[in-house]
Amino acid sequence: GAVVSQHPSWVICKSGTSVKIECRSLDFQATTMFWYRQFPKQSLMLMATSNEGSKATYEQGVEKDKFLINHASLTLSTLTVTSAHPEDSSFYICSASLQGSYEQYFGPGTRLTVT
Amino acid sequence: RKEVEQDPGPFNVPEGATVAFNCTYSNSASQSFFWYRQDCRKEPKLLMSVYSSGNEDGRFTAQLNRASQYISLLIRDSKLSDSATYLCVVTRRGFKTIFGAGTRLFVKA
Numbered sequence: 773g774a775v776v777s778q779h780p781s782w783v784i785c786k787s788g789t790s791v792k793i794e795c796r797s798l799d800f801q802a803t804t805m806f807w808y809r810q811f812p813k814q815s816l817m818l819m820a821t822s823n824e825g826s827k828a829t830y831e832q833g834v835e836k837d838k839f840l841i842n843h844a845s846l847t848l849s850t851l852t853v854t855s856a857h858p859e860d861s862s863f864y865i866c867s868a869s870l871q872g873s874y875e876q877y878f879g880p881g882t883r884l885t886v887t
Numbered sequence: 888r889k890e891v892e893q894d895p896g897p898f899n900v901p902e903g904a905t906v907a908f909n910c911t912y913s914n915s916a917s918q919s920f921f922w923y924r925q926d927c928r929k930e931p932k933l934l935m936s937v938y939s940s941g942n943e944d945g946r947f948t949a950q951l952n953r954a955s956q957y958i959s960l961l962i963r964d965s966k967l968s969d970s971a972t973y974l975c976v977v978t979r980r981g982f983k984t985i986f987g988a989g990t991r992l993f994v995k996a
Contacts (some may be wrong), residue, residue: 803981815974815988816931865930874919874978878930 776868778879785886792852793882794818795866802868804849806876807839810863822849841873843881890914891977893987901995903938904965908990910958910975919978920951924971925989931974934960965994 775798785791795805803824808816820841822828828841840852849868853860863883867876888910892922900906900934912920935942937949958975959991975987 806982806984808986816986818984818986821982863928869982874982874984875921875933875936876976876984877933881930883928 774868774870774877776802776866776877776879778866778882781836781880782820782883783885785884787833787857787886790854791884792850793866793884794862795849795851795868795879797847797868800868800870801861801872802849803846804869805843805849806867806869807841807849807851808865808867810865810881816865819851824875834873852887856884860884861886888913889988891975891985891987893973893990895973895988895990897983897991897993899993899995900965901963902967904994905961906965906992907962908960908973908975908992909979910960910987912956912958912975912977912985914977914985915956917956917977917979919976920958921976922947922949922958923974923976923986925974926971931986934973962992965992967994967996970994 777796779794805822807819810816820828821828821833822843824843830836843849865881867878891912895981920936924934925931937951939951942949946963950959967985972991974989978984
């Protein structure tokens, strides 16, 4: 149980374009989903916390207009990287929590390369 | 100072060895504690939750010391497949989650 999927698993895009990443909880309803970014050999950095039906809470230093998060249902959250630049190239990982639990289950991640 | 600190390693141990990882956290309001395992270029996977009373799962034992704000993970009888990065994770009220930078473990035959 507690399976989280992400799509796409990898994407290459040109500078200036936008990329949407989907995160789905497959066998449970996730009231809270999280988006992380991980650069090579560094730890996961929380970008934002997303609650179904409300606006995401962004961490300090993360531009909400650049990283658009939508959590329209209890099983789906999306992250859109707008006007991507090469420095946005990273490993983006989502996670979801079961209601009432702090344990997080991670999606397999999306490797974004901006050329 | 980072909110969650871990020795980055790497720890190089032979198969069958016992290895211990430590983690300290600075925010006394932290509520939940976990160890995750992350393989190269993969997502983290929950290894175990950490409780003050201690938590054991097979060869893995985790311990929390709230007074010292210290978390440990002990791996007994190391296997080659235990090679990975082990992440100490601390959660505060409101789901604020902080990951440690991870400790790399290499288990050699």
